[in-house]
Amino acid sequence: MTQHAQHASQETSSAASILVCSYLQLRLYNDVAKGSGNSVPVTPDMQIGIFWYIAAAASAGDLQDVGALQTAPTYVRSSDDNFSPIQTFQTLFKATAAPAAQVYSRSALYEQTTPEVLEINDTMAKVSISSFADRDLDENNLGGDPLRGKFRESMGYPLSESRYIRYMEVVHYRFYLAEDVAGAVRTTLGLETAVGTNQELIPPETIKENSTHLLVYTVSTLTEQTTPAALPIFDMIASVSQVEFVDQDTDFGQLGGEVSWVAPSDVSRVSNYLAYLAQDAVGTSKSQIAQDLPEGTLNVTIFAETQLHQNTHVVVYTRSSLVEQTTPAFLQISDTASSVPFLRFTDLDLDPLQIGGYLEWAAPEDNSTITHYTLYAAEDALGSNRTQIAPELPFGTTTAILPHNFELQNYTHLLIYTKTEVSEQTVPTWHLITDETASVSQLALIDRDLDEFELGGTIIWSPPQPDTLVAGYYVYLAVGTNSIDLSPDQALNNSQYVIVYTASSFVEQTTPVAFTLSDSASQVLAINFTDLDLDVGDLGGEVTWLPSPDHAQVSGYYIYFADASGGQRSLLGNTTDDVHQIDLPPDQPTGPTGLSVLVYAASSLAEQTTPLALAFNDTDSSVSSVNFTDRDLDLREIGGTISWTEPRHAALVEHYVAYIAEDPYGGNRSQVGSEVPWTTFDISLLPEQPIREPDVADRSDYSQILVYTKSSLAEQSTPVSFELVDLSASVSSGALEEQDLDAADIGGPITWAAPEDLSQVTHYDIYLVEFPQAVGTNRSQLGASVEVGTNIIHVPVDFLQGPLSHIQIYTRSSLVEQTTPHVFASWQQKGAFSKRILHYRLCQHLGRHDPTDLIMS
Known part of the structure; x- marks a missing residue:
């Protein structure tokens, strides 16, 4: 760097202004005092896109094709004259060599122009989480098998004078719960795992709250990673349901029975179930029932006579391979106390020092679990030296028999216990025994068995005092010391004594009173x-x-x-x-x-x-040859004489009784007249007797004539029958050939066709009547009855017809005239006959001899 550039840089720094190096160099630190050490820290989270005094090689001149500066970094001078970036920029480089760090020494005057160059190696140290299985089975709680992951290997290089000293910068791992993968609202788990370990146990009962992800950060000697590895959380919830327990220990304050439950819907991480008695629903002061139960077991037995103490609930926990659940499923305990309310017994064995009789009791009010009752005799009310006196009796039984001759010995109490499928009660209901005795005195016998060599009679004695429990006495015959039952008509044999036992409603005595026998006899002649x-x-x-x-x-x-x-x-x-x-x-x-x-x-x-x-000599006095001919000539009406032949053994017969009936056995029978004396062998069945009763719709026709004999004791029950045949004999085709041409008169022959069956017909009766069903004064007989064989009667000419509009023809038997005649109109031929006469006279007037030549209109 030129002095100009260095000077410009110093001025910019001292003025706390933006420092933009012409060679794309950014000052990481200002002057480092001599003697202060040979290293400086690099601020954590420095993005790799920004280099401090970065050169493409040992000198800035090796940089090629530097991309455009996109954003100028802003530095704020700190109190120690350092610069902290508050905004980053990204610069694209096309470098032919690795980036490097440059260290300049500085005198009081100038900074060195030829720095010491150290190649920069960006350290990246991040784990990948392979799995986490939540084995804390409570809702909103986490805990699990070791969290397993894989460390992505990286090497770190400190900024120091030793350029190539290399060692791992990651010193441990740190764990959080958070609401997203970026660590929002994160909560530390307090775990710091040393490097070299790739698994960690999440403590059970770790509260999840709203967290959705598990985060793992690497931590170096300098700082904690900002971009963690993340794994979504699945909160495993596995609680049993439908806990059930019915107390089958019937003693108060004691439990016994089976606790059962329904498994969680997902049992993949359940290894055991644990059941406890506890003082509340959350398991306070709990005591375990039996041992840990493997998954798949859905019940556990509380042994009978388990003391309830202060416990109020049964609680059931699930357990994973990690930990037992903290929030159990529970059921409030209902302690069953099922003692019978009372036991009654009266000694009905009347011998001293022996008891026997009926025990009676009532079922407990709470009897839902009781299956049996057990009965004992004991030396006190607590059951000392007890002995069972009856087999187990099923629930629903409220009585039992204590067999007679039960020796009292030292027993003072009778006890009854309730019993369930689990156990027998330990505190019974008891009854204090009272031994009852009763024997007769002053025994005597009067033999009233009327057979010779047989005994029976009145045995008398004085009853015991008191005798309230004596229901009867048993009497025996004895030969020496042998005894047999004495019943009426008992053969005397070699018996010498009568012995008498008192008997209660339950059993007789075993120690009798005896006296010597004597015999007496009687029989009809x-x-x-x-x-x-x-x-x-x-x-x-x-x-x-x-x-x-x-x-x-x-x-x-x-x-x-x-x-x-x-x-x-x-x-x-x-x-x-x-x-x-x-x-x-x-x-x-x-x-x-x-x-x-x-x-x-x-x-x-x-x-x-x-x-x-x-x-017995059985008497048979039935009539024979019953006969009847119907002489009522109307259909469905009968009448005539019923006759029969006298029985062979008639000495005991006093009367005969005749009936008409629906069948030969007398079904719906109807008596004919009165009883007939034994000297008479027939009876008249009045005519116009209908063969079915008109007021009984469901009856059948009368089809039988029945004749019974009757003695001074009773009428026969089995009659002699004769099938009834209804005879119907009515004329047909009746007609009047009108020959009287006067309007108010009739005259001419009346003809008819005879009935098919004339066997009972003797005459015909012909009437002129006002209307077809006329009887009595509304009809007028034409002449006398006409004998069978004649089918015509003449009405004299000039017979004044008057209101008589119809003709009735009745058949008559030797018994009675028919009631239902053959009927036809008396005027129906008159018009036709008048026309024939007029026709004939007209032909004569016209000189024709064949009247059929004239067609009448």
Whole structure:
């Protein structure tokens, strides 16, 4: 640099003006005092496009094709006479050699013109981040496996007198969270990692807030990098949901049961689940349930009788390979206390030092988890030396039986525990045992079994005091010390004693009272029965019998049906000792093998075991040859005589009863007249009987005649039937050939066609009537009845017709005249006949002999 240039530069600097060097040199520092050291710092963030005393080679003359200066830098003199750039410019160079730094020495007069030249090497040291996996599973918290990256190698050269001494300028790495890649609103993580390490652990529970990127800066001995490496943040959130727990330990203040939950939707970074009991929903004073559970496990068991203490919640955390979650999922605990409210027991085993009976209790109010009840006897209310007295009973059971003869030993209490799928209760509900005793005294027996060599009778005794628990007594026969059940009709065999036990509603005593036996006997003599049910296969009538001469102990009689072998008996009824007959209702079927009647004498204790029997004789008294001919000649009406033949066994018949019915079994039957005495074998069915009842729409036609016999006991249930045939016999084609030409008179023959079936027709009756359905005074009979075989009757000429406009022709049987006649108009032929007469007379007047030659209009 020339002295002029140097002087100009000094003047510009001293005047704090813009320094533009003619050789594109910028002064980095003014005078550096001698002895102050052999190095100067370069201001951080100096852009490489600006060089201080830059030359293309060792001298400025080597510069070629310097580009246009785009912007002049502005320097402001600092207090130490240095210049700090506040605005940069970019200059394009085409250099044939590397840029260099020049160091000039200076005397008191001038600056050196030949500097020491040092080639500039721009150091760039930046990492690249390959990955970061957030393993803090709480929302808005970060933490993870080591942050891995790769250092982009670079070398730094300090400005010093040693030109070629080289070493790494990066001393460590620094980490931030920021809201963009450029570092906006950044937050330091407090981590400075030494060079040589290419990974770092982000501490768990690092607060993310609004940060979106993780930034890594390199830091040299001079300063921190301004352009970091950046990696977008993915905040992993992995909490369980739907925590559930039902306390199945039924003791108050104790827990037991299964805690379950639903896994997070993303479990890729979940390694374990941890469940705790805690004093609130955030896990205060938590105590872990079991051990860490591997991912995939969705439940853990709280062992029965776990003390609740001050805990109020179950909390469940997820855990990654890094750390346990800090904000758990939780469930408030509901402590189930399910004790039965009471236990009742009354000792119904009436022997001393033995108990037995029914235990009763009610279900706890909170019974949602109870599966069973267990019952014990114990030496105190806490269950000391307890022994189970019944099998486990399913929930819903509220009673149990303590078997009789249970030895009390030292037991003082009965206990009931509730039980769940997890455990049995530890604090039971209890009942204090009271041992009850009761035995009879003053035992005696009067034998009232009426069979020989059989026992039964009145055993009397004095009841125990008190006897409130005695529900009954059991009596036994004993041979020596052996005992057997004593029931009525018990064979005496070799028995010598009667022994009596008291019995509660639960069980009899085991220690009886006894006395010596004596025996007594009775049976009916004869049975009579006459079957008054006249149906074959059915019985009915009165059973009578003769009593035994020795009937002092007889209190009554029992009468049974039995089959021919005496088996399959069924009770007909019973009577008192002074009644020796009983009615057998009619329609009692005899069955395929026949029936017998059995009569047992009975004392106040029991009936005999050996009855007197009589085989029934079934009476069959049905009529035969039922006959009926319908003599009501109208369609759908019947009438005539029903007849029949007397039964073969008619001695018991008192009446006959006839019916018309819809079927042979008497469906919707209707009685014909009254009952007929047994000496009469027919009955009249009045004419005009409709074959269907008009007021019952859903009935079928009457199709059967039924005849029943009737005894003094009952009418038969199975009649003899005869199929009913409805006879219809009406004339047809009735006509009057009018021969009286006077307007008010009629006269001439009336003709008709006979019915197809004349078997029951005896006569025809002809009437002139005012209208087609006329009856009574509105009709006038023409002559007498006409016998069958004649189909014509003559109306005399000059018969005054008057209001009689129609003719009715009835058929008549030997029983009755038809009610529905054949009807036609009496005037319908008169006009035609008058025309024929007029036609004939006109022909005669014209001299024609063939009237058909004249066409009448």
